[in-house]
Amino acid sequence: MIEISNLCKSFTLHNQGAAVIPVMTNAALSVAHGECVGLIGASGAGKSTLMRMVWGNYLAASGLIRVGTLDVASAAPRQIIRLRRETLGYVSQFLRVVPRVPTLDVVAEPLLNLGIDSVQARSRAAELLARLNIPERLWALSPTTFSGGEQQRVNIARGFAHSYPALLLDEPTASLDAVNREVVLSLIEEAKARGAAILGIFHDEAARARVCGRLVDVRDFTPKAAA
Amino acid sequence: MTALFQLDDRPLLSVKGLTKHYGSRIGCADVSFDLFPGEVLGIVGESGSGKSTLLSCLAGHMTPDQGQVIFRTTDGPRDTVTMAEAERRRMARTDWAFVHQNPRDGLRMGVSAGGNVGERLMAIGGRHYGDIRAKAIDWLGRVEIAADRIDDRPRAFSGGMQQRLQIARNLVTGPRLVFMDEPTGGLDVSVQARLLDLLRGLVREMGLSAIIVTHDLAVVRLLADRLMVMKGGHVVEQGLTDQVLDDPQHSYTQLLVSSVLQV
Numbered sequence: 001m002i003e004i005s006n007l008c009k010s011f012t013l014h015n016q017g018a019a020v021i022p023v024m025t026n027a028a029l030s031v032a033h034g035e036c037v038g039l040i041g042a043s044g045a046g047k048s049t050l051m052r053m054v055w056g057n058y059l060a061a062s063g064l065i066r067v068g069t070l071d072v073a074s075a076a077p078r079q080i081i082r083l084r085r086e087t088l089g090y091v092s093q094f095l096r097v098v099p100r101v102p103t104l105d106v107v108a109e110p111l112l113n114l115g116i117d118s119v120q121a122r123s124r125a126a127e128l129l130a131r132l133n134i135p136e137r138l139w140a141l142s143p144t145t146f147s148g149g150e151q152q153r154v155n156i157a158r159g160f161a162h163s164y165p166a167l168l169l170d171e172p173t174a175s176l177d178a179v180n181r182e183v184v185l186s187l188i189e190e191a192k193a194r195g196a197a198i199l200g201i202f203h204d205e206a207a208r209a210r211v212c213g214r215l216v217d218v219r220d221f222t223p224k225a226a227a
Numbered sequence: 228m229t230a231l232f233q234l235d236d237r238p239l240l241s242v243k244g245l246t247k248h249y250g251s252r253i254g255c256a257d258v259s260f261d262l263f264p265g266e267v268l269g270i271v272g273e274s275g276s277g278k279s280t281l282l283s284c285l286a287g288h289m290t291p292d293q294g295q296v297i298f299r300t301t302d303g304p305r306d307t308v309t310m311a312e313a314e315r316r317r318m319a320r321t322d323w324a325f326v327h328q329n330p331r332d333g334l335r336m337g338v339s340a341g342g343n344v345g346e347r348l349m350a351i352g353g354r355h356y357g358d359i360r361a362k363a364i365d366w367l368g369r370v371e372i373a374a375d376r377i378d379d380r381p382r383a384f385s386g387g388m389q390q391r392l393q394i395a396r397n398l399v400t401g402p403r404l405v406f407m408d409e410p411t412g413g414l415d416v417s418v419q420a421r422l423l424d425l426l427r428g429l430v431r432e433m434g435l436s437a438i439i440v441t442h443d444l445a446v447v448r449l450l451a452d453r454l455m456v457m458k459g460g461h462v463v464e465q466g467l468t469d470q471v472l473d474d475p476q477h478s479y480t481q482l483l484v485s486s487v488l489q490v
Contacts, residue, residue: 014478015485057469059476077453077467078263098427098449099420112431 001166001197002031002054007063007073007221009049023049027063027221029199031166036188036198038212041219047201050218051168054199055090056080067166085113089164091172095143095151103129103146104139107157114162121161128157132183149175153184160187167191169200173207185211237299239264239404239436240285245294247284253460254280258294260455260465264403267430267437269451269468271444271483277460278440279408285438286325286406287315298322298404320350324397328409330389334381334396340367341377343396351400366395370425387418391425398429405437411446423449444487448472456480 007027013019024046031037039047052058053072054065060073068087070079084090089110097106104125111121129139132153138146143154152175159167169188173181181204188211191198202208208215238261247254255277262268270278283289285296287307296307300322307315319325327333334343344363345353353359364374370391372384381389390410397405410426411419427450430437441447447454447468455465456477464477475481 011474012476014481052473056467057473059466059470059474077470078266080467081266081452096448098424100417101424 001033001068002029002199003064003066004029004050004054005064007050007053007065008061009046009053009058010061022223024218024221025223027218029216031197031199033165033195033197034192035213036192036200036211038208038215039199039201040208040215040217041222045222046218048170050221051170051199051201055088055168056084085110087164088166088168089159089162090168091156091159091170093152093155093170093174095155097143099144100142102140103134103143103154106143106154107161110158110162124161125157128160129154131187132157133180149177149180152176153180156184156187160191163191163194163196165196167196167198169198169202171201171203173202173204181207238262239299240438241295241297241299241304242285243295243297245281245284245291245296247280247289247291253277255284255457255460258462260462262404262436262438264436265430265434266453267439267451269447269454270438270440270457271442271447271454272457273442273483276457278457280460281457282406282408282438282440286323287319288325320347321400322403324400324402324405326390326393326397326405326407326410328412330381330386330393333393334389336382337380339378339380340372340384340392343381343392344399347396347400362399363395366399367392369429370395371421385418387414387422390414390418390422394422394425394429398433398435401433403436405435407437407439409441409443410439411443412441419446426450444472444484456483 005028007024009024010020010022027050029037039050041047049058053060054067056072063073065072067083070083072080104122107125107129108121111124112118134150134153143151146154156172172184176184185207188198200212240262243259245258246256258281270281272278280289284291291308297304298307307318325333338346341360341363344366345359348359348362364377367374367377372388372391381392384392411422414422423446429435439447439451451468453466454468454471456463456471456479458479464471464475464480471480472484475484
């Protein structure tokens with residue numbers, strides 16, 4: 001479902017003496033349906049960079065990033081927009097939403113964007129928020145004022161609202177208590193069971209061991225000169 | 228490349244080589260892009276970068292020196308630059324809408340709120356008073372203006388309400404393409420957020436395409452699918468909004484993104 005080969009990336013900092021920083025060479029990995037692959041490597045080794053290239057907000061210098069039938073590395077913006085709406089989900093570490101929009105609508109939005117009617121979309125959102133132990137009295141409020149752990153759970157609910165065939169998870173259990181961590185791990189297991197291909201970053205080693213079938217060390221893709 | 232053929236491949240708006248000079252100075256130069264149905268395109272750049280000139284040329288408020296602005300009308304693609312003035316005006320009232328930064332430029336300040344909305348309907352042939360008033364009340368509700376304010380004049384409204392009224396007036400005729408010039412400029416941040424949410428909902432429900440000129444990067448991140456960065460009349464970078472903001476390639480975009488104060 002996700003297939004990466006010969007992927008390279010460098011950053012050019014035009015306003016800092018046009019410094020060119022190579023960050024990745026010849027990255028390669030694949031994630032099949034129903035599989036969860038974990039990215040490992042020290043902080044700064046390029047786990048998030050790789051994930052962002054798959055999401056399409058970092059441009060690849062060269063190489064191939066196939067998600068389903070689309071090569072994200074060479075796709076037009078509107079093809080990526082469509083991929084994100086229908087095929088590829090992303091749970092980032094940060095919640096980025098229009099201020100003042102109620103939590104229930106934030107979670108229902110990916111479904112509304114797919115043309116699902118609002119009653120059905122909100123009921124799916126409510127189900128996920130309840131499962132992730134966000135108290136119902138908070139659903140009508142904007143998540144921008146929530147605690148870090150609550151915001152993360154809202155982000156997870158949003159990422160799991162639609163049954164994406166492929167999912168990117170950036171530390172989904174980072175600031176959660178034991179109960180909610182368990183809920184998130186079962187959501188991941190259920191997504192695998194329905195055939196989703198998942199690429200994840202987990203600093204939580206026990207969580208990683210439980211959900212990841214394989215690990216990929218991104219240090220193998222770190223350019224030698226910079227290492 | 229199979230995914231490509233599943234999309235509606237025909238752009239709603241196709242802009243080619245659009246150029247406008249003010250004497251020897253460049254307004255905008257050689258701008259080309261396609262806008263597809265349901266897409267929101269943001270145009271950012273500092274004051275004087277040519278973004279407002281570009282918007283005026285696109286919307287037919289100004290005649291470009293060169294280039295084409297091809298709009299897919301119900302009768303097929305037409306170049307709106309060379310189209311007869313009367314025809315372009317009709318399009319501006321039906322398929323197109325223009326939301327000005329200052330609501331005073333887009334509203335009739337001496338006419339009631341209901342009249343402002345109803346006027347657009349009458350301009351395209353609406354005649355039944357009851358229908359027009361009912362539709363006006365419906366639209367005031369959609370932009371969160373209470374029905375009991377329908378007979379008040381816009382001058383009695385706050386800035387945020389005036390801007391929402393301007394949006395209602397523009398969208399009541401069900402346009403397919405909306406041009407917006409700094410739609411949230413001049414509003415305080417809490418009102419901005421509400422307006423952003425409203426615009427996002429309307430774009431989704433009506434399948435609108437929109438072109439939004441702004442200097443506010445936070446606004447485009449939340450509202451635009453795609454982004455175009457202008458400097459000195461030229462487009463220096465364009466792409467997916469979060470790609471341009473998170474991994475800017477051009478030196479000017481890098482400067483622009485790194486200059487934003489974090490709250």
